[in-house]
Amino acid sequence: xxxxxxxxxxxxxxxxxxxxxxxxxxxxxxxxxxxxxxxxxxxxxxxxxxxxxxxxxxxxxxxxxxxxxxxxxxxxxxxxxxxxxxxxxxxxxxxxxxxxxxxxxxxxxxxxxxxxxxxxxxxxxxxxxxxxxxxxxxxxxxxxxxxxxxxxxxxxxxxxxxxxxxxxxxxxxxxxxxxxxxxxxxxxxxxxxxxxxxxxxxxxxxxxxxxxxxxxxxxxxxxxxxxxxxxxxxxxxxxxxxxxxxxxxxxxxxxxxxxxxxxxxxxxxxxxxxxxxxxxxxxxxxxxxxxxxxxxxxxxxxxxxxxxxxxxxxxxxxxxxxxxxxxxxxxxxxxxxxxxxxxxxxxxxxxxxxxxxxxxxxxxxxxxxxxxxxxxxxxxxxxxxxxxxxxxxxxxxxxxxxxxxxxxxxxxxxxxxxxxxxxxxxxxxxxxxxxxxxxxxxxxxxxxxxxxxxxxxxxxxxxxxxxxxxxxxxxxxxxxxxxxxxx
Numbered sequence: 001x002x003x004x005x006x007x008x009x010x011x012x013x014x015x016x017x018x019x020x021x022x023x024x025x026x027x028x029x030x031x032x033x034x035x036x037x038x039x040x041x042x043x044x045x046x047x048x049x050x051x052x053x054x055x056x057x058x059x060x061x062x063x064x065x066x067x068x069x070x071x072x073x074x075x076x077x078x079x080x081x082x083x084x085x086x087x088x089x090x091x092x093x094x095x096x097x098x099x100x101x102x103x104x105x106x107x108x109x110x111x112x113x114x115x116x117x118x119x120x121x122x123x124x125x126x127x128x129x130x131x132x133x134x135x136x137x138x139x140x141x142x143x144x145x146x147x148x149x150x151x152x153x154x155x156x157x158x159x160x161x162x163x164x165x166x167x168x169x170x171x172x173x174x175x176x177x178x179x180x181x182x183x184x185x186x187x188x189x190x191x192x193x194x195x196x197x198x199x200x201x202x203x204x205x206x207x208x209x210x211x212x213x214x215x216x217x218x219x220x221x222x223x224x225x226x227x228x229x230x231x232x233x234x235x236x237x238x239x240x241x242x243x244x245x246x247x248x249x250x251x252x253x254x255x256x257x258x259x260x261x262x263x264x265x266x267x268x269x270x271x272x273x274x275x276x277x278x279x280x281x282x283x284x285x286x287x288x289x290x291x292x293x294x295x296x297x298x299x300x301x302x303x304x305x306x307x308x309x310x311x312x313x314x315x316x317x318x319x320x321x322x323x324x325x326x327x328x329x330x331x332x333x334x335x336x337x338x339x340x341x342x343x344x345x346x347x348x349x350x351x352x353x354x355x356x357x358x359x360x361x362x363x364x365x366x367x368x369x370x371x372x373x374x375x376x377x378x379x380x381x382x383x384x385x386x387x388x389x390x391x392x393x394x395x396x397x398x399x400x401x402x403x404x405x406x407x408x409x410x411x412x413x414x415x416x417x418x419x420x421x422x423x424x425x426x427x428x429x430x431x432x433x434x435x436x437x438x439x440x441x442x443x444x445x446x447x448x449x450x451x452x453x454x455x456x457x458x459x460x461x462x463x464x465x466x467x468x469x470x471x472x473x474x475x476x477x478x479x480x481x482x483x484x485x486x487x
Contacts, residue, residue: 089379133147135148275291418439
């Protein structure tokens with residue numbers, strides 16, 4: 001093998017996956033077809049669950065230092081905001097941070113861990129057998145071939161890896177498109193004085209300002225058609241009554257609502273993650289965040305398999321757990337897009353206005369607001385399993401004396417917390433270097449839990465309730481099912 005894992009694509013998903021694998025001592029190489037890293041930022045936010053998973057690895061502060069927190073967010077552009085601050089998390093906010101800066105921080109972390117990142121290298125084809133994957137591609141020095149144990153396609157909606165692996169990508173073609181433009185020159189007074197209409201305006205780093213809009217006269221233009229400066233300026237004027245004095249465009253782009261979900265996230269030794277597995281309209285900013293969470297789910301499982309301790313079937317849980325999440329995201333973004341699109345169609349404007357007013361009123365109900373906030377933030381994501389209702393849910397980041405639960409998994413291990421004081425010694429001895437243990441009181445958690453095993457991605461793998469007697473054999477069997485056999 002030239003390496004253990006080849007990752008195609010050095011976007012946020014591929015970079016986070018590379019860090020996860022390298023943290024576990026896995027040899028990984030990331031191939032990126034672009035010659036250099038993009039400086040444009042299609043995505044602008046990190047949602048609460050994404051910040052939590054960065055916290056699980058002790059690197060959230062790097063991102064928080066560069067971004068701006070926003071305690072609320074939107075669903076389909078409804079006036080009533082989703083209240084992230086009311087959710088059960090230490091990070092009840094969206095972090096406004098441009099994708100280029102997110103990628104830069106993830107690349108820095110990947111290189112700290114020794115990940116090899118090769119720009120200008122494109123995967124063209126692959127062949128796999130029971131022992132590994134042969135990856136063929138082109139690079140600055142011509143054609144190349146690599147052999148790896150596994151290949152992961154993080155190479156976007158037009159994934160060559162997905163195509164070469166023969167994985168279907170069913171869904172719907174786009175019916176509408178929107179435009180974005182980043183400008184170096186803007187009339188700030190016009191922004192302050194003019195009605196924005198349906199235009200989203202956001203300040204970016206480097207003195208740029210982003211405008212995003214959907215023009216009724218242009219929304220049927222294919223997303224693949226380039227945007228001209230004159231077209232964008234005219235659309236701004238039509239939407240808001242002013243062009244806002246935009247000049248010196250740095251990036252103009254069109255994007256659509258084509259929605260597709262891979263039939264499977266795995267074909268043998270080939271996996272998909274991020275946009276290679278799911279594409280959709282960027283409603284509520286879920287795309288980049290879903291990709292990061294794909295990477296967090298897959299990384300430790302793939303590392304466990306390569307390092308020889310994965311229990312049977314662990315790799316299959318990646319598709320089983322993340323494909324339903326992809327379905328949920330593609331479904332809710334289609335619903336949001338329809339609510340936006342119909343407002344621009346004259347025949348539907350009155351009924352859709354009534355519908356939006358109804359939905360807006362429902363968001364005044366705390367339970368309804370929290371339900372949608374949990375979906376968009378991904379804090380409601382769980383991987384249900386038979387037995388206790390806590391299984392598969394997010395483990396809260398409880399204080400453990402002078403530390404917190406998240407600190408137990410900073411190095412990519414499982415975390416085990418003994419609230420009853422009778423199991424930590426056995427776990428620490430039997431699963432050395434695979435499970436980090438702590439003994440603590442349970443003052444800040446209302447659940448009647450005596451012991452809990454936390455997966456490396458922060459979800460609960462096993463619990464023993466206070467009403468259940470300690471059972472060393474049952475504990476070992478339950479932990480072995482996730483963390484492999486004891487040493």
